[in-house]
Amino acid sequence: GHKAKRGKLSGEYEDGKKETEESILHEISTDSETEDEHKPKSNSAKRKRVSSPVEQDPNEAYFSNPYIKVLKWEWFTDSQKESRVLPIEPYLLYQGRIIDRPGDPKTPGKGSSFTARTKTPQSILERARADAENDTSSPVQQRSNRKLGQIGGGRVSAPFQTTPHSKRAALLHQTTSEHDLGQSSDLPEMPPWVQNDVKYACQRSTHADPPNAAFIAQLDKIKLARLLTGDEIGVRAYSTSIAALAAYPHKLSTGREILLLPGCDAKIANLYVEFANYGKIQEAEDAENNEELKVQKLFYNIWGVGATTARDFHKEKGWRDLDDVVEYGWQTLTRVQQIGVKYYDEFLLPIPRSEVEDIAATIHKHAVKLRDAGIQSLVVGGYRRGKEHCGDVDIILSHPDESKTLNIITDIVASLEQESWITHTLLISTKTSDRGQQTLALNSSSTHGHGFDSLDKALVVWQNPHYTPSTSNPSDPKPKNTNPHRRVDIIISPFKSGVALQFSLTSLRKS
DNA sequence: CGGCAAATACTG
DNA sequence: CAGTAT
DNA sequence: GCCG
Numbered sequence: 166g167h168k169a170k171r172g173k174l175s176g177e178y179e180d181g182k183k184e185t186e187e188s189i190l191h192e193i194s195t196d197s198e199t200e201d202e203h204k205p206k207s208n209s210a211k212r213k214r215v216s217s218p219v220e221q222d223p224n225e226a227y228f229s230n231p232y233i234k235v236l237k238w239e240w241f242t243d244s245q246k247e248s249r250v251l252p253i254e255p256y257l258l259y260q261g262r263i264i265d266r267p268g269d270p271k272t273p274g275k276g277s278s279f280t281a282r283t284k285t286p287q288s289i290l291e292r293a294r295a296d297a298e299n300d301t302s303s304p305v306q307q308r309s310n311r312k313l314g315q316i317g318g319g320r321v322s323a324p325f326q327t328t329p330h331s332k333r334a335a336l337l338h339q340t341t342s343e344h345d346l347g348q349s350s351d352l353p354e355m356p357p358w359v360q361n362d363v364k365y366a367c368q369r370s371t372h373a374d375p376p377n378a379a380f381i382a383q384l385d386k387i388k389l390a391r392l393l394t395g396d397e398i399g400v401r402a403y404s405t406s407i408a409a410l411a412a413y414p415h416k417l418s419t420g421r422e423i424l425l426l427p428g429c430d431a432k433i434a435n436l437y438v439e440f441a442n443y444g445k446i447q448e449a450e451d452a453e454n455n456e457e458l459k460v461q462k463l464f465y466n467i468w469g470v471g472a473t474t475a476r477d478f479h480k481e482k483g484w485r486d487l488d489d490v491v492e493y494g495w496q497t498l499t500r501v502q503q504i505g506v507k508y509y510d511e512f513l514l515p516i517p518r519s520e521v522e523d524i525a526a527t528i529h530k531h532a533v534k535l536r537d538a539g540i541q542s543l544v545v546g547g548y549r550r551g552k553e554h555c556g557d558v559d560i561i562l563s564h565p566d567e568s569k570t571l572n573i574i575t576d577i578v579a580s581l582e583q584e585s586w587i588t589h590t591l592l593i594s595t596k597t598s599d600r601g602q603q604t605l606a607l608n609s610s611s612t613h614g615h616g617f618d619s620l621d622k623a624l625v626v627w628q629n630p631h632y633t634p635s636t637s638n639p640s641d642p643k644p645k646n647t648n649p650h651r652r653v654d655i656i657i658s659p660f661k662s663g664v665a666l667q668f669s670l671t672s673l674r675k676s
Numbered sequence: 677c678g679g680c681a682a683a684t685a686c687t688g
Numbered sequence: 689c690a691g692t693a694t
Numbered sequence: 695g696c697c698g
Contacts, residue, residue, distance in 0.1 A: 391695095398680065402695035405681090430696055469687095471692050499687065501692090559694090592693075594685055622685090622694075654694070679697090686693085 352422055353415045359425060369412040373551035376416040380440050381407055383449040384433070390452035392472050393461045406433045417441075460485055468505030468512055468591070468652070501591045504626060511649040515554030524558050524627060524653060531580045532562050536569045546654075557652035558627070563660045572598045574621040574657050581625075588650065589626035597621045597657070621657040626650050 358369045375381065384407050391399030405428030410417075413426060420434040420441070440446050452458060457479065463486065464475035478484045482494060490498070490506060498506065505512070521544060529542040543549075546559030562577075564570050574595060581587040598621050627650065634644035 399695070401680070405696075428696065432695060469692065473691060499692095501687080592686055594694090596685065620684090620694090624686095624693075656694085677698105680695105684694085687691090688689105 352419070352425070355425055356412075356414055358412065359427070362427075366408045366412070372411070372414070373553070375411045375413065377410055377413065380417065380437060381410050383440055383446045384410070384436065386449035386453050387436075387446070389462065390455070390458055393458050393465060393475065395472060395476065402428070463487065464490070466513060467502060467509060469499060469501035470505065474502075504589050504591065508626065508650045512652055514649050515556065516558065516651055517554060518548060518552075520651075521548045521555050521558050523629075524651065525560050527586060528560055528562070528577065528581065528653075528655060531577055531584075532573065535576045535580060536564060536573060539564050539566060539569065541565075541660075557654060559654045559656065561656045561658050563658045565660050567659055567661075570598075570621075570657050570659065574598070574623050574655065577655060578623050578625065585630035586627060587625045587653075588628050591624040591626065593623040595621055597659075620659075623655045625653050625655065627653040 356369075357363070363369060384403055388400060388403035388407065391397075391403060406426070409426040409428045410423075410433075415422075417423065417437060420438040423429045423434040423437055424431075436446050436448070460479050461472075461475045464470050464478045464484075465472060467475075467487075467490075470478070478490065478494070482489075484490055484493065487506060487509060495503070525542060525544045529540065532540045532542065541563045543561045543563075544559065545561055546557065547555035548558070562570070562573065564573075572595070574593065575598075578587060578590060578593060582590075628646065629648040630646065632644075632646040632648050634641060635647070638644075
């Protein structure tokens with residue numbers, strides 16, 4: 166019977182024994198808990214949205230200048246109340262712009278080239294300015310460079326010692342390459358987030374395909390190795406450096422350039438030099454080809470299996486592939502892990518943007534049906550970052566009337582299940598609605614005073630139920646839906662929160 | 677040289 | 689509580 | 695592995 170189980174995993178359910186498949190389905194019992202008997206009725210828009218008269222944008226002048234503006238939150242709520250775009254002037258807390266580097270010949274002007282309406286941000290810019298000044302000299306002590314050992318020799322730790330008196334370690338001198346310690350003048354201008362010491366990755370723009378993607382891919386391999394071996398510190402170190410590299414808009418030309426990026430130091434710079442010279446990084450290749458890591462990566466790719474469990478499967482249980490998991494461990498898997506195994510291959514398939522859009526549209530449609538047209542939805546994640554193919558679908562739903570988002574996640578999942586779009590619910594979180602109900606019952610005042618920032622969400626398995634029966638066997642009495650199963654995250658956000666606010670501002674300004 | 681992302685929720 | 693996920 |  167073991168070989169029969171093999172068949173399940175290769176995805177040939179249809180020609181396999183029906184009995185087997187059913188037993189699997191039974192064992193899984195993954196159908197989401199929400200019963201479809203109570204179909205949520207659509208709230209036929211009792212409350213139509215007041216359409217505001219088309220009017221001149223009172224803030225045109227403000228938005229046409231290059232200054233960054235910070236407004237009081239009340240501007241938004243008041244605008245909402247009046248259903249029109251209020252002038253921002255009375256709400257303006259601060260406006261300013263990023264100044265250029267002090268030494269920059271392009272800006273002979275004074276340093277105080279920003280207009281502070283309040284004193285708050287001053288210190289930040291002062292700090293940035295100070296940093297920039299201190300940074301003008303080369304971070305590398307060129308004179309005292311130590312010649313370090315050959316890079317590709319397999320010794321990874323020895324060459325990377327930090328020179329005692331400089332913070333930055335010297336880079337390996339590679340005479341055969343232009344990817345060397347360059348002159349201090351040939352570095353490209355650092356993007357603002359480097360110069361200004363921007364602290365959070367979310368403040369940098371992200372690119373779908375950064376200029377240094379190939380190098381980043383190598384670092385990702387090392388990071389994965391750190392992950393699988395339980396080296397959490399290493400994971401974090403590589404994560405931060407990769408994040409900085411991914412936001413870096415220039416093609417790297419010298420290793421020294423990397424030292425200027427936050428989270429990047431000698432190790433990463435040396436890896437870059439190796440990459441630039443040989444087109445690959447030995448440590449990354451080794452990690453990728455490592456047999457143990459290959460097995461553990463296989464398990465790690467099961468949804469619901471993390472590094473710890475992947476290692477356990479391999480080293481404690483002694484399993485070596487998915488068949489072993491099914492044969493010897495099926496009953497010990499959690500419910501979501503069984504789902505993860507069942508759709509192992511499909512979850513790894515990339516999702517084309519067009520399909521992401523289709524899925525989002527379907528979800529939006531159901532949300533509108535369940536509430537009203539005030540529903541706003543926004544696809545985030547890989548799609549929003551412009552990726553051609555996405556690993557999953559992340560969609561945020563919101564509504565200006567917060568009461569309309571109450572329990573909506575439950576309703577949406579039920580509705581989509583009933584129409585067979587959602588095949589499984591991996592996880593559903595209703596904490597926010599739970600708490601919201603309590604406070605709402607007490608405070609009849611609607612919007613204010615809640616401190617929770619968690620979001621209702623559902624992580625589900627999605628499959629397009631509309632399929633064309635296989636052409637090979639059109640008379641099949643029970644044709645099979647071969648549309649791939651997708652991972653979809655539906656997130657409910659209070660309208661007030663950032664993402665919702667962002668696109669509400671966009672639409673307001675367009676009106 | 678020591679410390680190390682943040683917050684939150686579900687599952688078993 | 690440990691593990692996993694967002 | 696980086697940072698203070």
